[in-house]
Amino acid sequence: DAGVTQSPTHLIKTRGQQVTLRCSPKSGHDTVSWYQQALGQGPQFIFQYYEEEERQRGNFPDRFSGHQFPNYSSELNVNALLLGDSALYLCASSPGLNTEAFFGQGTRLTVV
Amino acid sequence: GESVGLHLPTLSVQEGDNSIINCAYSNSASDYFIWYKQESGKGPQFIIDIRSNMDKRQGQRVTVLLNKTVKHLSLQIAATQPGDSAVYFCAEANQAGTALIFGKGTTLSVSS
Numbered sequence: 105d106a107g108v109t110q111s112p113t114h115l116i117k118t119r120g121q122q123v124t125l126r127c128s129p130k131s132g133h134d135t136v137s138w139y140q141q142a143l144g145q146g147p148q149f150i151f152q153y154y155e156e157e158e159r160q161r162g163n164f165p166d167r168f169s170g171h172q173f174p175n176y177s178s179e180l181n182v183n184a185l186l187l188g189d190s191a192l193y194l195c196a197s198s199p200g201l202n203t204e205a206f207f208g209q210g211t212r213l214t215v216v
Numbered sequence: 217g218e219s220v221g222l223h224l225p226t227l228s229v230q231e232g233d234n235s236i237i238n239c240a241y242s243n244s245a246s247d248y249f250i251w252y253k254q255e256s257g258k259g260p261q262f263i264i265d266i267r268s269n270m271d272k273r274q275g276q277r278v279t280v281l282l283n284k285t286v287k288h289l290s291l292q293i294a295a296t297q298p299g300d301s302a303v304y305f306c307a308e309a310n311q312a313g314t315a316l317i318f319g320k321g322t323t324l325s326v327s328s
Contacts, residue, residue: 145321146307146318147260147318148318160314202267202309204262207260207261207262
């Protein structure tokens with residue numbers, strides 16, 4: 105079992121650009137959540153996808169959007185990048201609500 | 217509002233000692249909690265979870281204690297090893313069970 109896999113591992117983008125991050129959940133998991141982790145902070149919830157729909161959203165602007173595919177994999181899109189979007193973006197998968205969530209290794213996004 | 221915090225930002229112990237990492241949560245209605253370990257440059261690693269109908273749960277070398285009266289959670293690590301050095305986060309599931317709310321983390325340093 106490969107666990108949760110994310111790509112790419114590192115990314116550098118210019119302010120104003122758009123970025124797409126990808127996540128494959130752990131085998132058997134149908135729920136995918138995305139988190140943003142700033143340096144020295146705990147992860148902050150962006151949104152969760154289940155059955156290809158956004159089930160819950162955290163306090164993030166509409167520039168952050170996502171998608172879930174029929175095979176449960178997911179993408180996180182961020183438009184009009186700001187310097188403050190520089191962070192580690194984490195994907196977590198789980199087999200349902202209130203169950204153990206397993207994280208990928210993250211994508212380190214740097215906006216310059 | 218919902219929030220999770222940790223009592224100490226850093227904890228230094230000697231190899232072989234027992235470590236106790238504490239966490240306070242604010243939402244008395246929370247019923248699911250997870251402890252994560254995060255090493256530098258990696259995603260959070262699931263350690264152990266506990267539901268509100270339990271006071272204690274044991275894993276391999278780890279024990280989680282939940283005190284609902286004072287809304288306190290702790291992680292005990294027995295015979296701490298240098299490989300246990302990392303940042304530890306407690307996370308609380310929101311009421312819908314769709315998102316995890318993280319505190320800022322405790323950095324555990326183990327010296328041999």
